[in-house]
Amino acid sequence: MSITQMKDFQTHNLLxxxxxxxxxxxxxxxxxxxxxxxxxxDGVSFTIxxxxxxxxVGESGCGKSTTGRSILRLxxxxxxxxxxxxxxxxxxxxxxxxxxxxDIQMVFQDPxxxxxxxxxxxxxxxxxxxxxxxxxxxxxxxxxxxxxxxRVGLPEExxxxxxxxxxxxxxxxIGIARALALKPKLIIADEPVSALDVxxxxxxxxxxxxxxxxxxLTYLFIAHDLSxxxxxxxxxxxxxxxxxxxxxxxxxxxxxxxxxYTQALISAVPDASKMGEKRERIVLQGxxxxxxxxxxxxxxxxxxPKALDRxxxxxxxxxxxxxxxxxxxxxxx
Amino acid sequence: xxxxxxxxxxxxxxxxxxxxxxxxxxxxRRKFMKNKLAMISLSYLIVLGILSFLAPYITTADISRVxxxxxxxAPSAEHWFGTDTSGRDVFTRLLYGGRVSLLxxxxxxxxxxxxxxxxxxxxxxFGGAVDSMLMRFTDFILNFPFLVFVIVLNxxxxxxxxxxxxxxxxxxxxxxxxxxxLVRSKIxxxxxxxxILASISIGCKPGKIILKHLLPNVLTTVIVQATILFATMIVxxxxxxxxxxxxxxxVPSWGNMxxxxxxxxxxxNMPWIWVPPALVLILTILSINFIGEGIKEALNxxxxx
Numbered sequence: 001m002s003i004t005q006m007k008d009f010q011t012h013n014l015l016x017x018x019x020x021x022x023x024x025x026x027x028x029x030x031x032x033x034x035x036x037x038x039x040x041x042d043g044v045s046f047t048i049x050x051x052x053x054x055x056x057v058g059e060s061g062c063g064k065s066t067t068g069r070s071i072l073r074l075x076x077x078x079x080x081x082x083x084x085x086x087x088x089x090x091x092x093x094x095x096x097x098x099x100x101x102x103d104i105q106m107v108f109q110d111p112x113x114x115x116x117x118x119x120x121x122x123x124x125x126x127x128x129x130x131x132x133x134x135x136x137x138x139x140x141x142x143x144x145x146x147x148x149x150x151r152v153g154l155p156e157e158x159x160x161x162x163x164x165x166x167x168x169x170x171x172x173x174i175g176i177a178r179a180l181a182l183k184p185k186l187i188i189a190d191e192p193v194s195a196l197d198v199x200x201x202x203x204x205x206x207x208x209x210x211x212x213x214x215x216x217l218t219y220l221f222i223a224h225d226l227s228x229x230x231x232x233x234x235x236x237x238x239x240x241x242x243x244x245x246x247x248x249x250x251x252x253x254x255x256x257x258x259x260x261y262t263q264a265l266i267s268a269v270p271d272a273s274k275m276g277e278k279r280e281r282i283v284l285q286g287x288x289x290x291x292x293x294x295x296x297x298x299x300x301x302x303x304x305p306k307a308l309d310r311x312x313x314x315x316x317x318x319x320x321x322x323x324x325x326x327x328x329x330x331x332x333x
Numbered sequence: 334x335x336x337x338x339x340x341x342x343x344x345x346x347x348x349x350x351x352x353x354x355x356x357x358x359x360x361x362r363r364k365f366m367k368n369k370l371a372m373i374s375l376s377y378l379i380v381l382g383i384l385s386f387l388a389p390y391i392t393t394a395d396i397s398r399v400x401x402x403x404x405x406x407a408p409s410a411e412h413w414f415g416t417d418t419s420g421r422d423v424f425t426r427l428l429y430g431g432r433v434s435l436l437x438x439x440x441x442x443x444x445x446x447x448x449x450x451x452x453x454x455x456x457x458x459f460g461g462a463v464d465s466m467l468m469r470f471t472d473f474i475l476n477f478p479f480l481v482f483v484i485v486l487n488x489x490x491x492x493x494x495x496x497x498x499x500x501x502x503x504x505x506x507x508x509x510x511x512x513x514x515l516v517r518s519k520i521x522x523x524x525x526x527x528x529i530l531a532s533i534s535i536g537c538k539p540g541k542i543i544l545k546h547l548l549p550n551v552l553t554t555v556i557v558q559a560t561i562l563f564a565t566m567i568v569x570x571x572x573x574x575x576x577x578x579x580x581x582x583x584v585p586s587w588g589n590m591x592x593x594x595x596x597x598x599x600x601x602n603m604p605w606i607w608v609p610p611a612l613v614l615i616l617t618i619l620s621i622n623f624i625g626e627g628i629k630e631a632l633n634x635x636x637x638x
Contacts, residue, residue, distance in 0.1 A: 074530050098536050106534050114527035118357060118549040128535035160353040178535065 012050040014085060014186060014218050015071065020044045021079030022066050026292060038292045040066040042242035043080070045318060053212070053219040055233030057226060059288065063242040064222045068188045071220070072104050073097055102132055105179035109191040111171035115163035121174055122159035125149065128181040152177045152207060169200035176207065180215060188220045193228060205231060226269050230254060238262045241299040242291055244318060248325035258327045260306045298330070306331060364631040371627025374620030381617065385431035392425040408605050415605035417593055426585040427609050433497055433586040434567050437504070441566040442559055444505035449512025450555060454543050457520030468517070475510035482507060484578050497580050504569055515558055519551035553632040560625030564618045571614055587614050
């Protein structure tokens with residue numbers, strides 16, 4: 001990539017997330033007072049450039065999905081900023097929010113729960129268009145939807161069928177067609193293949209890749225499967241307990257992970273090309289702490305094999321340690 | 334790419350080109366039609382409805398005029414079910430009574446379903462303060478002592494609204510609480526599905542989400558509840574009329590006809606006066622329950638007959 005292209009990329013940040021916080025109040029005691037908060041997302045920052053795929057990995061409950069939903073404003077963040085196309089959309093409401101959602105769409109995790117069982121597939125896919133373009137010609141709409149269905153690899157007859165007549169992978173294709181219907185700029189894919197068979201996973205991933213080129217899409221790809229993320233992403237953000245601990249392009253993450261948590265994650269990926277060789281496997285001790293009561297300082301210090309004394313008092317921030325590789329760890333200060 | 338067909342569509346002629354798949358409703362209807370007991374019950378109710386509706390064309394006897402000459406006659410060719418203590422034809426009154434009882438049942442059910450679904454779905458979908466406010470109001474309605482309020486409201490509304498409609502309004506005002514709670518609880522669980530999040534993200538407005546996405550998916554429960562409600566309302570009408578707080582006494586209804594059996598002599602010696610309304614009432618309630626059961630089974634995807 002030439003330097004001019006790099007510059008061009010940098011000026012075209014499609015999405016910027018700054019210090020995003022999503023704390024869910026915990027209520028209890030008399031009169032349901034707020035007695036605490038689950039800090040599902042606690043200060044997440046990243047940017048997505050136009051046309052790229054940012055992968056977000058982390059174990060269950062680390063706040064990946066919550067981050068995705070906060071960006072689409074399905075949840076209202078309790079702090080921080082979401083900037084989409086240079087507009088702060090953190091607190092927009094009503095009509096403007098609805099307009100913005102035309103440009104950001106989501107592919108959901110559960111292909112069974114994310115389609116209304118009472119609607120025909122044709123209606124499911126045409127509904128977004130119908131919502132924004134009320135006066136669209138019915139015949140035109142139908143052809144458009146049929147084209148979309150064919151594009152995601154479904155037969156045209158699917159238009160007249162109901163979701164329960166399809167398999168998991170096909171249902172996920174319907175969900176993708178629905179997300180595409182409005183020709184969005186950003187698609188948040190919230191673990192789109194984690195509920196599918198391994199054999200079907202790759203088909204859906206390839207479809208997503210093809211569509212990215214064809215429709216000029218930008219993805220925020222959320223997953224917990226490291227090989228899936230590696231296949232899909234240009235850059236990868238690693239999350240732990242509501243924080244991003246490392247962001248870098250995928251080669252840096254896989255070949256030269258810097259944060260101790262990333263190192264442990266990567267060491268857990270089986271590598272078929274190194275069969276027989278003895279690998280160094282970093283096994284983390286203990287469990288993920290509760291996000292309701294996260295550890296002081298670095299969220300990872302309770303399990304970190306390289307923890308120092310001051311890790312429990314200083315909360316590290318993301319710093320550019322190598323060009324393009326941001327790490328939140330005091331080892332690199 | 335393999336499309337999973339359901340069993341029914343395969344048995345039909347599979348040679349036809351892109352045919353519409355059966356909607357979940359169509360499949361339920363099919364299953365319901367196969368349920369014999371429910372179909373018999375349904376036909377009974379339809380016949381009863383038609384007979385009652387066409388009562389003025391079927392019998393010509395005067396329903397309200399007291400006829401001293403024909404008092405308490407046993408069944409005969411002229412009076413099929415005999416006459417009551419005021420000399421009125423029991424068969425004629427039975428048909429006209431069916432009109433009133435069914436009218437009360439249907440109208441109450443419709444009004445209650447409307448109010449209950451509206452309040453329940455709004456409370457369930459929006460949650461928070463809206464939910465608390467609406468649900469406290471619902472609790473308030475549910476806590477009314479039923480009989481006392483029927484009597485009081487009857488007295489207040491008397492003269493403002495005419496005849497049976499007093500009772501319909503009263504029963505509806507007091508009856509929607511249960512439906513509202515039911516719908517709310519169903520919506521609360523249904524709205525956690527990802528397709529509701531999806532519908533928000535594709536730009537659906539709250540009204541559309543409730544009407545197009547949530548209600549069709551909770552409707553099954555509501556429909557079953559409606560049949561129970563229908564039966565309950567007919568029983569309530571009869572019970573109140575029997576006690577003298579229901580439909581005005583000059584209007585024939587099954588409950589009013591049963592009230593005649595309060596006289597020991599009628600109860601002991603003139604079964605033709607009270608047995609027909611009691612029998613029709615029992616059969617009606619039974620068949621409504623069978624239909625409800627049939628609908629429940631038809632809407633349950635796990636049951637196969």
